Amino acid sequence: MFRGRYEHTVDTKGRLSIPAKYREILLGKGDDRLVITNFVASSKRCLDVYPLDEWLVLEDAVRQKPKFDARMVRFQTYYLGGATECAADTHGRVLIPPTLRRYADLKRDVMLVAAGEKFRIWDRAAWDKVFAEAEEQLMDDPDSFSDLGL
Numbered sequence: 328m329f330r331g332r333y334e335h336t337v338d339t340k341g342r343l344s345i346p347a348k349y350r351e352i353l354l355g356k357g358d359d360r361l362v363i364t365n366f367v368a369s370s371k372r373c374l375d376v377y378p379l380d381e382w383l384v385l386e387d388a389v390r391q392k393p394k395f396d397a398r399m400v401r402f403q404t405y406y407l408g409g410a411t412e413c414a415a416d417t418h419g420r421v422l423i424p425p426t427l428r429r430y431a432d433l434k435r436d437v438m439l440v441a442a443g444e445k446f447r448i449w450d451r452a453a454w455d456k457v458f459a460e461a462e463e464q465l466m467d468d469p470d471s472f473s474d475l476g477l
Contacts, residue, residue, distance in 0.1 A: 328352075329441035334451070336435050341428055342420040346439060349446060350419050356380055361421055365409035365430055366447065369457045372431045374423070374448040379412065381444045423448070 333346040345353070353359050362382035366375040377385070389407065392399050409430070413421045423433065436451035449457070464471055 328443055329446045332438055332440040335437055335439060337423065337428070337433055337437055338420075340422070341425060342416075342422050343437065343439075343448065344418070344420050345415055347419075349439065350415070353378055353415065359415040361413050361415070362410050363413055363421075363423060363427055363448075364406055364411070365427070366406075368447070369460055371449075371453045371457050373450075373453065374427055374431045374433075375406075375442070375445055376439075376448060377445045382410070 329349055329352060331346075331348065333349075335344055335346065337343050353361075356378050358379050360379040362377045362379060364375050364377075366373050386407075389399070389403065409427070411424050411427065413423070415421050427433075431448065431450060432453070433448065433450050434452075438449045438451055438454040440447045440449060440454065
């Protein structure tokens with residue numbers, strides 16, 4: 328599982344250096360390929376990033392679902408349709424496709440944030456807002472996470 332959050336920058340070519348701790352996880356899997364796709368959290372756009380093996384688990388689960396269910400079709404259109412396979416280079420950088428950079432409005436400063444078997448890439452300003460909203464909700468209602476069953 329991925330843990331933590333890291334401040335990084337996207338260079339002028341659209342490359343992002345993967346944090347060393349995240350690279351260790353990928354090296355442990357023996358595969359440096361990632362799948363990057365669209366995501367929305369707290370009404371803000373970001374990118375979901377999966378190691379290839381975790382993405383294949385998701386694809387297998389999708390294959391088991393009803394193919395003509397309207398919600399599944401929307402999910403496939405949005406989430407699977409936005410997915411791009413990317414490989415890290417020898418310096419541990421990944422080239423984020425321009426369409427995905429535009430989608431998440433990634434500028435120079437970004438945050439990479441753990442999300443279990445995947446991580447997310449946020450524009451830094453969007454992340455600051457999402458984090459502040461989550462913190463405010465937690466301060467207003469300390470029990471707001473108690474029903475998550477953790």
